[in-house]
Amino acid sequence: MSAAVAAYFFIDPIFSFAIGLKDTFALTIFVAIGFTMSWITEALREAVRRLDESEAAKALLLEELAHRTKNDLAIISSAITLQRNNSKDPAVRDALSAANARVLVVAQAQERLRGDGKGGLVGLSDYVTALGHGLGDLLRDVRPIAVRVTCTDIFAPSSVAVHVGLIVNELVTNSLKYAYPTERGGVIKVDITTNGTNMIVTVIDDGVGCSPETVPGLGSKLVRLLAKQLGGTVEREDANPGCCVRVTLDERILLLP
Template sequence: MKNNMLEELCYLHTNLSKEDVLQLQELVGNLPLIADLNKANIFVDCLTKEGKHAIVVAEAAPTTTKPVYKKSVVGKFAYEAFEPSVLYTLRTGKPAFQNRALTQEGKTVDQSVVPINGANDRVIGALIMEKDVSEQLQNQQKMEALSEATETLSEILIGLTENRPIIPEMIEESLFFIDQEGKILYCNPSAINLIQEIGENDRSIILPLVSYFPRIQAILNEPEELIIQEVEMLNKVFQVKKIKLDQFDKANGMFVIFKNITELREKEKELIVKSVAIREIHHRVKNNLQTVASLLRLQMRRGLPEESKVHFVESLNRITSIASVYEVILSNSSVDDVDIYKLLEKIGNMLVWESEHENKKIMISYSGQHLQIKSNKAVSVALVINELIQNCVKHAFKTMDEGKIDVLFEQKGNDIEVQVIDNGEGYSSKSKPSLGLDIVRMMVEHDLSGYFSIQRTDIGTLATVTFPVEREMSLS
């Protein structure tokens, strides 16, 4: 098949004789071996009838390495502007070795071309070998750029440049440039001031760096090119960076940079102390609320007038709901953020569990995102949801043995919307106003700056609370 293609292309586009074509066919049979041996793509090009350009009549890709071309180029024309070496060899009969060329697929290759001679030493074609050097060229360019940058930095820091202001003079970090023996070749003004802090008033800094700062000896001895460690010295905390400069596998020296982070670490300690204090306050508030709740439960066990019992239960639930806010805070890593999902789940489960003592089977489900809000808003949300769920438990299922409550919450643009839905008897606008709903309206409008609505549905009651998202509120 390959020989038929070669014969057809030669007769159609070249002036080669039948004997020339037969000679090329014999050579083409060996192209795969040549390609594997040289780990390169091999081509045979012939001059066209007009003599202006060449045509590829045969090719072979290596199996011993990745080929240069993804697609076959047999039948493609090779123009002089892109393949000058090929046209040079076809016209002069002289070889051309290791020339850079750009393939039709945009890859850079090393190209070698030798003539194929026929009868009477007449050039009948060119044998071309191409090796992909794109990656090698990129790596070479990167190394050249890196070497140039390293040399420039070294010259700047050693002071070999002209007498112009340089960047290290202006940075706050103490910057040293030392040679392989640790001798200081350059230090910026901040570094000089740091050395003077340890009592070295002589501005002629001639000792090795570790003589001034023995604590960094271990860092300098590490073989890694880049090391960042914290070191305590001079009653301060420093972040020490070591950057080795190697050029052509030869050590040129290293940068050592001291950054004073004492103030940062002190602020971190202050934040930790404040966080511990805040968590302790939350813990005490929660314990105090639980103590009040325990006292109410104790009073209820000792006996209450029947007309007072319901008021004690409502007060107990409100106190417990507020306590739930602080329980959720203490369960989080944050000292003042509350997960709405966890909070509403805790309150709802508590209220539904208490309803089981009245021989009612109430199911409750929750759906929504894990939104984080600050504790001051969470207390208001907890009381509002407590009243709404308690209202369902208390009024929606009076004549029913079982029921269902759905608590839905989501963020809609700049608002948080919470819905409490039940499949009970349904809300009536003619019902006597209750303290619970009055508390809800007051807290939603004044504490949360939001809106509250309650309405009857086909299956029960829908209560909706909407309030704006504050800046400190976040979605985890």
């Protein structure tokens, strides 16, 4: 239509479709370019449509995977709880309780993946806050111990969120178990921030303090292993009063696929 309008109104003789061979060749190239552009535009539109469908299918599969994984972890947690309740050995019961807490950390991360709409990312603020409150309710018994969590608005891949959750789980559990002997109460603070190059996870209590003679247990070894897997380091220092453990992680882990 554009070629016809140009031929009729703008190419001599005007108001006529009688055009010369040179103008016919130019109009033919113009029409060919127009059809090519239309074909490319339609191809791009179809590619975008297929990409949207693929993203929707991937999101659905991710949600289904998270749901199935959560159910599997719930079964494992129930089995561990049953085994713990049937055991009369306090050491075995404590070990099974610790294992169950770790399973629940992973389960909570999977729950956060469901319908997140962020391509499999977990909001660390809500995740760690819920985790800290759950640990406090589970482990503090009747002692007046509060677990307070502050976390900047960070979204991390699920694998990173699980690592961070396990680190927080082990550090808070250690504080709840060892920092407050007898009926002593206190506050355990969890702080997660970024400084442009690193993500820093800090757990500080106001308990009895860090003993230099303390032999690292399974929890401490697990924290160091988890930090190492994310290219991080672990520092432990006296907080006067209490103990402070700082885990520094490379912020590039937040960009992992």
